[in-house]
Amino acid sequence: MWVVGALLESVLLLLAFLLIAYVWAPFDVRWWVSVLVVLALATYVAVVPLWRYAVHRWEVTDTAVYTQVGWWTRERRIAPMSRIQTVDYSEGAIERLFGLASVTVTTASAAGALEISGLDRELAQRLAEELTVQADAVPGDAT
């Protein structure tokens, strides 16, 4: 999924670059610049999704949800079950292509949303349900 995502991103970037460089042409672009750009994007496609895959982790226990995302900048987020406000289940266009889905867990803080992306669809549905039930079990308004 991330490979395709990165590929699309790169192709778009490349198109934009080509458009600027050759169609609009505000300044002269040497051929080796183009080669460098293509190379950079190709490495991006080849490396980053794998890197991302290696980094991404998630875990749900009885009392908390924990995720680790990112590649260059890595972020680990922990939210206690008792503070979960909503559980979103969503399927992006690329995700649907592969039968995947994401589950997003939000807390009352705008800085604390946890997204678990690229889950198997059934697993994601099950997870979303489980989380909803567990979050519901705790009284209070979760702030």
Add this chain to the structure above:
Amino acid sequence: MTTPPAGAGVETQWQRLDQRMLLVHPIRELLRFLPVLVGVFFFSNRGGGSDVRWQLLGIAFPVALGILRYFTTSFRISGGRIELKRGLLNKHVLSTRLERVRTVELTAQPIQRLLGLTTVRVGTGTASTSEADRLDLDGLPVDLARRLRADLLHAAPVATEEPTTTEGTAATDEPGGPEALEPPPVRVVLRLDPAWARFAPLTSSGVVATVAILGVGSQVLDGFGVGPRVDVDPAVTGFGVPWSLALIAIPVLVAGMSVLAVAGYLVSNWGFTLTHATRDGSWHLRRGLVTTRETSLDDERVSGVSIGEPIGLRLARGGRLSAIVTGLDRQASGSSMLVPPAPQTVVTDVAGQVLGADEPVTSELRSHGPRARTRRFSRALVPTGLISLLLILAVVAGAPPWLLLAAVLLPTVGAALAADRARSLGHTLTERHFVARSGSLFRQRQALETTAIIGWNFRSSWFQRRSGLTTLSATTAGGSQSVTALDVPETDAVGVAATAVPGLVDQFLADDSVADESPADQPASG
């Protein structure tokens, strides 16, 4: 003029706003339609002169609209909910549970003050920013509004102690009446000392306001063709005239800015009083010269404070204080301010009282160690150094030599800032609070109750991982949504998170060391 007997209990029937709003709404609508009105007058006059009907319509329409607004708006409190109904064409019913009420704010604009009215804004911590979703009871008599607020906050009526003794110059006073209520146990925590206005020019808001005014002013002047245009023949005068002009202009500018900032400070903070009602446990704040604002914060909702010390204020040994209120985010920062720019001693004193403990404000912070320090410096010096290098290369290639000055200046300033930032960095964990401080130009010290923490974020870039640092944020439902400690050593960060909220982080520690591939990442305590 008497009003419906509301506020006696918490339960009320559907009721209208105060009748005096019949006067306020049309005036407001007229003001809003002013451009249209001018147009109407202009055109009807030109087209033959005597078509008065159009002009009348032009006035009657807004007036009618204002009156309709009054008749279509009503509210009630019943069944533990407060409901607001409004709208003629699009009917709109807002309803919220009483225990969701987080803040109640009374704002009185000049027209309203003349008539003894005030707007009650009920803050429920909704994420919606739409105007239509706000629970504003626009136009209640002051005494009713106060009683309503007290009801909403589950409390006895709160009298404002002799509110306007210092407001000698205020154009209007509240019409007497509600102040006669017997004063409940209210402790005055802070009263504005006009001398504090000296801090006003040092804050960024003053500067921003001045720049805005200057910008608009110069545009207007330009429009009239009297802009301060100086035609200088560069060949004759060289730098002479602009420099001398600048020498005069800058002091004038600075003086003007200061005056404006002081004036702004006084207008918005005149009569600033912060009180704490011990009985129901809430903070009440009132301020304003022209438009008065009264805010009430529930004790339980105040989950922390943030002490802002922009560099100007810090140099003058000043600071300001705002509350981190659950369910109020940054957009509503106006209503969470606790102390306007004031001397540091005052700020720390109030902060201590609000938190109920002095340690979060006064205690030494644990520094983030040499590696965090190095990182501050490398972040400041590498980009500026590169720019300097480019500048030097440019000079070598034939650019004017004064660029060299910039090439020297940039890294120096960068280093100074980095040193200051490194010194500011720190965090600590007191008995009940998580405290973090960072920043140089806008230094902030934030203290957050550990019970208000609703999650932890550990964020580290590749460079941070290499030096074993991480940025630790405690997320919360108020203020800027999180309290962030920059560049905390990894072990410290995990330790703090684990002790602050027991039983949350620990369960993942074992996994942590498995999940990380890079050795620099492993928490030693894991």
